[in-house]
Amino acid sequence: LRTKVGFRCPDESILFDPKNSSIRIEDGPFIDEAFYGSEIASFRDALAAIGVSVDVRHGHELVARHLKSHKNRATISRIYTYLKECNWEPANKTSNWIWIPNKKKSGEWVSPLGCVLHDKDNLFSLQLHVLDKYYDKKLLDFFSHVFGVRNGPSAEDHCKLWSTWESSVDALSVADCSAFWQFIAKNWSKNMEKLLSACVKVPVCTDGTMVLSKKEDVFIPDDLLLKDLFDKLPNRSLFIWYPSSSLPSMSRAKLNNIYGSIGVQAISKAVGKNDSLTLENVSPTKAARGKVINVGMMKLVLAFLSDPALDISAEERHKIVSCLLDVTVLETSEPITVGYSVKLSSGAVLDVKATRKLRWERESSKLYMQKSKRAPGYKE
Structure with missing residues (x-):
């Protein structure tokens, strides 16, 4: 029999009925009415007897078989809608069932495994095929139910994206970096920790530009004095970047836990202290x-x-304050001078020096302070 897709055996042909389908006659192996004449429909019983599918709604397997011969998105969308109405499901869901158009008025057939329905932060346009860019909302449920397309990028996708950025991107936008770490913080788990621990670089902000630096050369600013001292070094930033957000999942305490668990050191643990400078003898x-x-x-x-x-619990707050009762206060008549150094992965050593009236030694719970010089007759 002659059909719209060429000559086919009767059991590979469908009798078209425009009243019972949203599909068009040119969309599949429908008998060519222009060739046989409109009277062909009157031979319905005879056609059924030789194996022709005379109910359009029962011809979905044949239509699906010819789906990949099309390259027009409107036509393909119409066929998807028809297949959805027929409750069709493929035998192999991972085959290349999804058409992704491109700017050259062409496209490619891809596997559902490389697709997602949404990418709300627009991070994965180069890594994944995002279907809501190409198809009507009504078809997204069809892609999800029939082909198993995921709703959005997974933790694995995000970790692969970060790895791609590490090797190919010199600088990131604040928006992209914020969106990435917001997903990480919101979905943090042991599995994600394992995946992200393989990262080589982490974000820092240098002169207003977001760059990725080796995590061995980036630190969590858990000591404000050390942060202030090392921030004064020219042409570099040693400290991890934090996104601006009021979300509880994006608190600094939460992000510090995340950064620490993937290998970023706290500056207080990474520095070396030059004790010979302390108190100038x-x-x-x-x-x-x-x-x-x-x-x-x-x-x-x-x-x-x-x-x-x-994000500190009441119990932990009281525990911290209780430590103050064990503090030893020591006075000196001269300013307190301390030198600090941190070694980078390149072998370079960065040195800073601080002169203060106060110095807190966390490990020994000692507070050094310079004696105040009171005016004559002053009373406390």
């Missing part, structure tokens, strides 16, 4: 703790730790 004297650690300070510290952005 002046011996300190022990002072009364109450001169510094008093009720007012306790309240200030508790208020600071209560900031929701820090």
